[in-house]
Amino acid sequence: MLYIALLTESGAGIRGNASAPNTSIFCHTARVLRAQPRCALHVAVKVHRRAFKQVRRPDARALRILAAVLGSAVFAADVLIRRHFTVAVLYVLVILFVAMTGSRRATLAAAWTCAALTVIAPALSHFSCVAGDAGVRSALSVIAIAVTTLIAVRHQTSNAHLIEQIHLLNLTHDAIVIYDMKDRIAFWSHGAEDLYGWPAHRALRQPIHELTQTRFPAASAEVREALLQVGRWDGEVERTRHDGKVVIIASRLALLRDERGKPRAVLATDNDITGRKHLQAELQRKQDEMSAMLEAIPGMIWASTHDGKVEPVNRRWDAFDIAHGNAAQNGRSLWRTLVHPHDLPRLENDWRSAVAGGSPFESTARLRRKDGLYRWMHLCAEPLRDTAGQIVRWYGINTDIEECKRAEEALERSEAFLAEGQRLSRTGSIAMKLPDGEMLWSQEAYRIFGYAANVVPSMDLILARTHPDDIALVRQSYRQVLAETPSIDIEHRLVMPDRSIKHVHYVAHLSARQSGRFEYVGALMDVTETKQTEEALTRSMTELAHVTRVTMLGELTASIAHEVSQPIAAIVTCGHAALRWLDRPQPDLAEAREAIDKAIRSAKRASDIVWRIRSMAQKRGPSHAVLDLNALVDESIELVLHELHDHQVELDIDYVSPPPQISGDRVQLQQVLINLIMNGTQAMASVTGRAKRMWVTTSMADAQHAHVIVKDSGTGISAEHAKRLFEAFFTTKSEGIGIGLSICRSIVEAHGGHIWAESPPEGGAVLQFTLPVYDGRQQ
Structure with a gap:
């Protein structure tokens, strides 16, 4: 539009000046104007430069002063010089100088002033001349002034119109560029300056594609060919700004042709779409990510319109008779196709409740796959509402919970x-x-x-x-x-x-x-029943131990009778001796008192023996007390001492010092010791040709346990019998019942100890046990 206006204005100036009088100055002006069609683009560039820079003229005051000086000089010459030629025609220069200020009023005022001076000058001249000739020359001068003024005023009007149009174009944010068919820039708007960073005075007459390093989506020749054929081309190009930054441009090209149809120039309107392209790329990336995310979600994504049409979203539906991308269908028919008949009523009821209340939807149901198998699914959906709060869409997901259900x-x-x-x-x-x-x-x-x-x-x-x-x-x-x-x-x-x-x-x-x-x-x-069973077992073991002790006492009858008869016989002997000492003529009281003391000690010893026998014969529960281990062993040996003598067993006793203190039941531990000693004595009954010896030893196994060893020189224990020696009802004696050693193990373990048997290489048997040493806390 601008380029057409420039050409039209140039043509109008040519046609307007063609009819002017042929004075020398006029002809010169006309020749200049005729030359303009040959460089119309140059004229457009010049006009654009002046308009773009708004006031790129000399200072208006200087032009007016120059015009005043020139006018005064012409007037003086017109008055003083002989009038053989028309001096007043030079007033057109004054008018042109004033017109260059751009003021229409000043131009008209200068024209009227020059015309008046042209008329006044002949009257003031001192040279005689032909009146008619002077009048013709004045008339021609006035006509030249009038024509010049008309052209100048019209040119000012055209320039003002063009400048206004250029200003309007510069107001737009788009980059507007005009370049000729050789790609040389003829117009460079403010938008182009802002977009490409090149100022107009450096961009004009530069090849547009070289200046901006244009890169077309296709070959530049193809773009030019399309522009010449169609007259328009729209597309995206890449260009480089003055600062080196590459921008993406949406360019719209329009081809300008002259009256003969020959291409003259190209009008380009450019928009920077770099940000938009980046946003589009980012949006596309986000869409790709969202699509990939939806495909990666291990669930069947779906959307539903407010009227209930379900739209499958991802490929997870492919396995359930609903191919990806199928057209939306009514949700009721879709669910009836897929959902197990037993689950459908509950699902539809949950969906109706959610739709009616506008609340999130959640349910579980079995959905049928293409292979006919049903899998449990967890279905949930959330409503999407508009600004008015109305539900416009539902988005949901079906999650396979078959494995979870299993x-x-x-x-x-x-x-x-x-x-x-x-x-x-x-x-x-x-x-x-x-x-x-x-x-x-x-x-x-x-x-x-x-x-x-x-x-x-x-x-x-x-x-x-x-x-x-x-x-x-x-x-x-x-x-x-x-x-x-x-x-x-x-x-x-x-x-x-x-x-x-x-x-x-x-x-x-x-x-x-x-x-x-x-x-x-x-x-x-x-463990109540276990405790009750243990208590019953303990009672049974206690009763069995009692029976065993009573049986053992029966076996020790001779020893017991011997132990009891000795102190009784001593009591009788001491009693008779005391009587004899008293029956003397002179009673010996000291001897009698000594005999009585011996009798008392024997009676006390007999009483202790009877007490221990009664204790072993009594049926009672265990009673723990702090005991001296050496004294306990000594008391047990006293009860079986007669049996050892009868079996001709030599007894060696070795006690540890100081004696260990243990916590336990005296009677039960005595039963263990007596049983071990009696078993050793019976094991040596068949030994002949060598001495029968028994060793009873106390020692410390470690700092926390006391050790009791009963060793005999009997036949020993075979490896086969050693493992079962302490089992209930296992015995190597023909008349035994096999509960003695089993009871011993129960008693020792109940006291926190351990009992075992060994058969040393030198022969015989070693039965030994350990008991915890009393540490002040056990009772």
Whole structure:
């Protein structure tokens, strides 16, 4: 448009000046104007340069002063010089100088002034001339002034119009560029300056594609060919700014042709779409990422319009008879096609409730695959609302929970089996998290404690059920838990609401979770029946031990009679001696007193023997006390001393010093010692040709255990019999019943000790046991 206006204005100037009078100055002006069509582009560039720079003229005041001086000089010459030629025609220069200021009013005022001076000058001239000739020359001058003024004013009007159009074009943000068919820039708008960074005075007449390093989407020749054929071309190109930055341009090209149809120039309107292209690329990337994300989600993504049409989104639907990209279909028909008939009513009811209330939708159902198999799915959807709060769309996902369902069923079966197993074994599970002490109980643990399953487990509930005598023990175990002791093992009693007593055994192990927190995981066992069985067994063992002791006493009748008869005989002898000392004429009281003292000691010894025999014969439970191990062995030997003499056994005794202190039941431990000594004595009964010897020794096995050894020189113990020697009802004697050594093992182990037998290489048998040394705490 601008280029056409420039050419039109140039042509109008040519046609307007063609009819002007042929004066010398006029002809010169006309020749200049005729030359303009040959350089129309040059004229456009010149006009653009002046308009673009707004006022690139000399200073208006200087032009007016120059015009005034020139006008004065012409007027003086017109008055003083002989009038053989028209001097006044030079007034056109004055008008042109004033016109260059751009002021229409000043131009008209200068024209009227020059015309007046042209008329006045002949009247003031001192040279005689032909009046007619002077008048013609003045008339021609006035005509030249008028024509020049008309052209100047019209040119000012055209320039003002062009400048206004250029200013309007410069107001747009688009880059507007005009270049000729040789790609030389003829117009460079402000938008082009801002876009490409090149100022107009450096960009004009430069090849546009070289200046901006244009890169077309196709070959430049193809773009030029399309422009010449169609007259227009739209596309995107890459160009380089003055600062070296590459920008993407949306360029629209329009071809300008002259009257003969010959291409003259190209009008380009450019927009910077770099940011938009980056945004489009980023948007495309986001869309690709979203698409990849939707495809990667292990679920069936779907969307539903407000009227219930379901649109599958990702390829997860391909396995369920709904191919990816199928047209939307009614949700009711879709779900009826896929959902298991037994699950469809519940699903439809959940969907209707969600739609009616506008709340999130959630349900579970089995969906049929292409292979005919049904898989459990978790269906959920969220509504999308508009600004008015109306639901316009639903977005949902179906998640395959088949494996989860199977795991839940397996877990339910496992929990049922575990619960049944715990019920049958009467073993509950208790877990405790540290450091807050939060507890978890199994169903069986609730049953053991006698609490309802809805109460929150706590240490207070455990203490409320604990027997008063065991509360200190339970609190001590809890302190060990807080101190993160690796293992906990405790037995205590519970007092139930019906006042019955339960015995429980709790074992736990400290373990660390992946979260870094510590947790005790343990088992609570109801051992009431076991305790009752142990108590019954203990009573049976006590009774059996009593029977054994009574039987043993029967076997030791001769020894007992001998032990008792000796102090009785001594008492009788001492009594007779005392009487004799008293029956003398002069009674010897000192001798009588000594005889009586001996009688008393013998009576006391007989009493002690009877007491020990009665103790062994009594039927009672164990009674622990602190005992001297050496004295205990000595007392036991006294009861079997006569048997040793009868069997001609030589006894060697070696006691450790100082004597160890142990805690135990005197009678039970005596029974162990007597049984071991009697077994050794009986083992040497068949020995002939060599001495029968027995060694009884006490020593310290270590700092915490005392050691008792009974060794004989009998036939020894075979390797086959050594492993079964302490088993119940196993015996090597033809008349034995095999419970003696079994009772000995039970008694020793009940006292915290250990008993075993060996057969040394030199012959005989060694039966030995250890007992814990009393440390002041055991009782």
